[in-house]
Amino acid sequence: MLAFIITFLAIPSIVDVARKKHLVDVPNGRTSHDINTPTLGGLSIFAGFVISTMIYDTIRVFVLRMIHGRSPFFPDKEHVHHYMLELTGSHKKTTAIILLVNILFIIIAFSLSSLRTYQLFLILIGLAAIFSYIPYILVKRKRIKLATKPD
Numbered sequence: 001m002l003a004f005i006i007t008f009l010a011i012p013s014i015v016d017v018a019r020k021k022h023l024v025d026v027p028n029g030r031t032s033h034d035i036n037t038p039t040l041g042g043l044s045i046f047a048g049f050v051i052s053t054m055i056y057d058t059i060r061v062f063v064l065r066m067i068h069g070r071s072p073f074f075p076d077k078e079h080v081h082h083y084m085l086e087l088t089g090s091h092k093k094t095t096a097i098i099l100l101v102n103i104l105f106i107i108i109a110f111s112l113s114s115l116r117t118y119q120l121f122l123i124l125i126g127l128a129a130i131f132s133y134i135p136y137i138l139v140k141r142k143r144i145k146l147a148t149k150p151d
Contacts, residue, residue, distance in 0.1 A: 007048030014044045083135035
């Protein structure tokens with residue numbers, strides 16, 4: 001739902017940019033439209049999913065901090081990208097993995113678009129919870145392995 005709202009708000013700006021930069025599909029015999037159509041619509045959908053992923057992670061970390069009795073604004077390394085960075089050792093690899101997961105979520109959302117909005121929302125939130133928990137588990141195992149490793 002959050003991705004939808006972000007996408008809905010971003011579309012007018014992106015359409016304006018597409019028209020100013022002449023990034024439009026001109027009607028011809030092979031197209032189904034009768035007027036010039038902006039071609040950057042997918043950009044707003046992608047931006048909506050990326051931004052909603054960041055907002056989800058922020059809300060998740062705020063809740064975890066409050067559960068542990070800390071201020072939600074207390075700095076720590078509980079965000080998914082911190083765990084991914086510890087696992088990969090590379091900002092580029094971390095960014096690539098997060099980008100691929102975002103693309104996977106877009107594919108899942110389009111594939112399940114026939115579902116009711118609340119059903120799709122629950123499925124995506126559930127998957128987001130699972131995907132954000134996996135790096136935590138892997139880092140925890142890695143730390144235990146390093147702690148028990150004989151010198």
